[in-house]
Structures are given as structure tokens and as C-alpha cells.
Amino acid sequence: TRLERANNVADLRLMARRRLPRPIFDYIDGGADDEVSLRRNATAFAQYELVPDVLNDVSNIRTETRIFGQSSRWPLMLSPTGLTRMFHDRAELAVAGAAARHGLLYSLSTMGTTRLEDLAQAFAGPKVFQIYIFKDRGLTAEFVARCRDAGFHGLALTVDTPVAGNRERDRVSGLSLPPKLTLRSLLSFALHPSWSLPALTGSKFDLANVSHKIDALASGPMSLFNYVGSQFDPSIGWRDVEWLAREWNGPLAIKGVMTPDDARRSIASGATGVMISNHGGRQLDGAPAPVDQIEAVRNAVGDEPDVICDGGIRRGSDIVKALALGATACSIGRPYLYALAAGGQPGVDHLLTLLREEFVRTMMLAGISDIASVSRRHVRNRARGAV
Numbered sequence: 466t467r468l469e470r471a472n473n474v475a476d477l478r479l480m481a482r483r484r485l486p487r488p489i490f491d492y493i494d495g496g497a498d499d500e501v502s503l504r505r506n507a508t509a510f511a512q513y514e515l516v517p518d519v520l521n522d523v524s525n526i527r528t529e530t531r532i533f534g535q536s537s538r539w540p541l542m543l544s545p546t547g548l549t550r551m552f553h554d555r556a557e558l559a560v561a562g563a564a565a566r567h568g569l570l571y572s573l574s575t576m577g578t579t580r581l582e583d584l585a586q587a588f589a590g591p592k593v594f595q596i597y598i599f600k601d602r603g604l605t606a607e608f609v610a611r612c613r614d615a616g617f618h619g620l621a622l623t624v625d626t627p628v629a630g631n632r633e634r635d636r637v638s639g640l641s642l643p644p645k646l647t648l649r650s651l652l653s654f655a656l657h658p659s660w661s662l663p664a665l666t667g668s669k670f671d672l673a674n675v676s677h678k679i680d681a682l683a684s685g686p687m688s689l690f691n692y693v694g695s696q697f698d699p700s701i702g703w704r705d706v707e708w709l710a711r712e713w714n715g716p717l718a719i720k721g722v723m724t725p726d727d728a729r730r731s732i733a734s735g736a737t738g739v740m741i742s743n744h745g746g747r748q749l750d751g752a753p754a755p756v757d758q759i760e761a762v763r764n765a766v767g768d769e770p771d772v773i774c775d776g777g778i779r780r781g782s783d784i785v786k787a788l789a790l791g792a793t794a795c796s797i798g799r800p801y802l803y804a805l806a807a808g809g810q811p812g813v814d815h816l817l818t819l820l821r822e823e824f825v826r827t828m829m830l831a832g833i834s835d836i837a838s839v840s841r842r843h844v845r846n847r848a849r850g851a852v
């Protein structure tokens with residue numbers, strides 16, 4: 466099939482670029498300001514060498530682990546992304562369906578386009594809800610209750626968005642929801658008919674989890690999106706994390722933590738883990754690459770908490786490197802969105818198969834038969850020279 470011609474994440478990205486109108490592709494692909502962090506998130510992995518053992522029996526590779534207290538077939542999970550229906554009609558259900566087939570955790574965004582209750586009903590696998598602390602704490606508390614009722618297993622509190630990042634590609638392309646019918650956007654839609662026809666019905670743009678709350682306040686979907694963004698509370702602090710941890714009383718990761726001190730503080734405030742993340746380079750440009758922070762963060766929090774490396778993972782070998790530096794698992798955003806746009810649920814399924822094959826092959830070539838035995842000596846930072 467067409468999808469089988471995609472050998473890696475880069476191929477799926479090119480397929481997505483052909484398939485989507487440019488403003489939509491740029492919304493996925495772009496980052497903040499000069500996109501320095503976006504690029505470095507991925508290239509930083511190349512700085513690490515994998516130092517193999519030989520003549521270990523690698524006929525059987527053990528990959529099973531636990532993330533957010535749930536069993537995961539191998540150490541990868543799917544990050545929350547907003548507006549997913551813009552990229553494919555089946556949206557979150559397609560992505561979660563593929564994750565379930567592969568035994569991986571899926572996270573649903575507050576800004577998602579599927580109601581959390583509908584996702585939970587369609588999808589029996591382990592699931593995390595990505596939450597924000599809104600100016601209206603009642604709205605956050607309502608999400609906590611809905612997640613508990615629907616059977617979500619964990620929460621990820623995103624803390625790197627006190628204000629929206631400066632995504633200049635979106636400004637240049639004039640991204641708006643629903644799309645503005647300028648001459649340029651009409652041309653782009655005419656060139657991508659398979660995407661455009663269902664899109665123009667408008668159903669792609671419903672922020673399903675929040676619209677019931679604020680429909681009356683917003684005149685159109687884009688203003689709804691802006692309205693929700695303006696309801697994130699930039700004054701939040703550690704007390705709010707303590708409040709949320711008490712309110713939820715279950716697995717909770719703080720998403721967007723970068724430093725050992727903040728990681729320690731997250732755990733002290735009641736979180737069970739951290740997602741080291743710069744929001745895929747979409748918020749603070751110049752923030753460090755997550756992979757470069759793993760070792761220090763792990764040293765700060767000790768063995769127990771989940772430490773998830775989120776951002777820049779483009780190969781299965783990246784995941785082995787992250788584990789060697791101390792991560793529990795890695796998390797991906799863009800790779801599955803490219804795959805979704807390229808081929809719906811079969812596209813995401815294909816991506817997860819490719820990454821899993823790369824991961825297992827890397828483990829075998831590195832001479833490591835069990836993820837529990839991946840250790841610091843399997844990785845070396847070239848910038849610091851040979852040991």
C-alpha cells in the first residue's frame with residue numbers, strides 16, 4: 466500500500482505535507498519564534514552515542530513497563546494535541562485506536578476535538594487527560610470529576626503555557642478556524658480536495674470538551690479557541706499543583722518541567738511524575754532540549770517517579786538513549802499527527818510499528834535484552850568527550 470512506502474517519521478511528514486493545506490500542515494510542523502528549540506529537540510539526540518555490549522543473548526527483548534501506574538507494552542506514549550480533527554475526520558479516536566492496538570498510553574488534550582466521555586467509551590486502553598488550571602478553578606475541578614467518572618487513569622497538568630507561544634508560521638499563513646476564505650487559502654484548499662470538502666462543513670473545529678461551557682461567550686470557533694487560551698491562569702503556582710493533586714488523588718504528571726529543582730518540587734507538591742517538555746518547541750524558544758535534561762532530573766527525583774522525555778523523538782533509537790539517561794519512557798506529538806494526516810488510523814498504526822521495530826532492533830544491536838538493564842554506560846555525550 467501507499468503507507469508501506471513510508472520507512473520512517475520523515476517519510477510520513479512528507480506525506481502529511483502533500484496531503485494537508487499548507488496552513489494546516491504548518492500548524493502541526495511549526496514552533497515558536499526562530500524554531501531553535503524545535504530543531505534542537507530532535508538534533509540533540511545525535512549528540513549521544515549508543516555504546517553497545519556484544520555477545521549478550523538478545524534473542525528475546527523485554528520491553529514491557531509501567532507509566533502513570535498503567536502497563537505499557539513498550540516505553541512510549543502519545544502526547545496530548547489540540548484540534549486533532551483538523552488533520553483527519555476520525556481525529557482522536559483514530560489515534561487512540563492505534564495506541565490501544567499497540568498497548569500504549571494515549572493522552573487526550575483539553576483542546577481536543579473529541580469529548581473525553583466519548584473517547585473513554587470507545588477506547589478501553591490506558592488513558593491520560595491533559596488538563597490546565599483555568600482562571601475558573603471550577604472548570605478545572607469539573608474536568609477532574611469528569612475524568613474520574615469516565616475512567617481516565619492519569620492527569621498531565623501542562624504548565625508551560627502561561628501565555629501562547631509566538632508561532633510565526635501561523636501568523637504568516639493566516640491560520641484561522643474555520644479557515645478564512647482568502648484567495649490564497651482557497652487555492653490551497655482547491656489543491657487538497659480530500660482534506661477540504663469535509664473540513665468546510667465546520668465540524669472539524671469543535672473543542673468538544675470545553676464548548677458546552679463557553680459557547681455562549683464566543684461567536685465563532687476561532688474566538689472560542691482564543692477564549693479558552695485566555696482562560697489559562699498565568700498566576701498559578703505550586704499551591705495549585707498541591708490543590709490539583711489532592712483533588713485528583715491519582716497518577717499526576719507535571720508537563721513542561723525542565724529543571725531538577727522544579728522536578729523535585731513537582732513530586733513534593735503531590736505529582737507522581739514529570740514530563741520533561743518544552744511543548745515541542747512551540748512555547749519558549751531557546752528552552753533546552755528535553756533529552757539533555759533527563760539525567761539531572763532523574764538524579765533529582767530518585768528512582769520512583771515517572772520521568773517522561775517529551776519532544777524531538779523521531780527514531781526508536783532515540784528512546785533507547787532516553788532510557789539510558791534515566792527516563793521511564795518517551796512521548797511523541799508530531800510524529801503521530803503526521804501519520805494521522807498521511808493515513809488515518811492505519812497511518813498511526815504504521816508509525817507505531819516502525820518505531821517499535823526501530824526500538825527493538827536498536828536494543829538488539831546495542832546488546833541489551835531487557836529495558837530494565839538499559840543503563841547510563843550505554844550512552845555517551847560526544848560533546849563531553851570520550852570516557
Ligand code: FNR
Pocket residue numbers: 492493494506544545546547574575576577595623720742743744745746747775776777778796797798799800802
Ligand atoms: C501540541 N502540544 C500540546 N500540549 C499540550 O499540553 N496541550 C495541547 O493541547 C497541545 N497541542 C499541541 C498541538 C500540536 C499540533 C502539537 C504539535 C503539539 C505539545 C505536545 O503535547 C508535545 O509536548 C509535543 O508535540 C512534543 O514534541 P514532538 O513530539 O512534537 O517533537
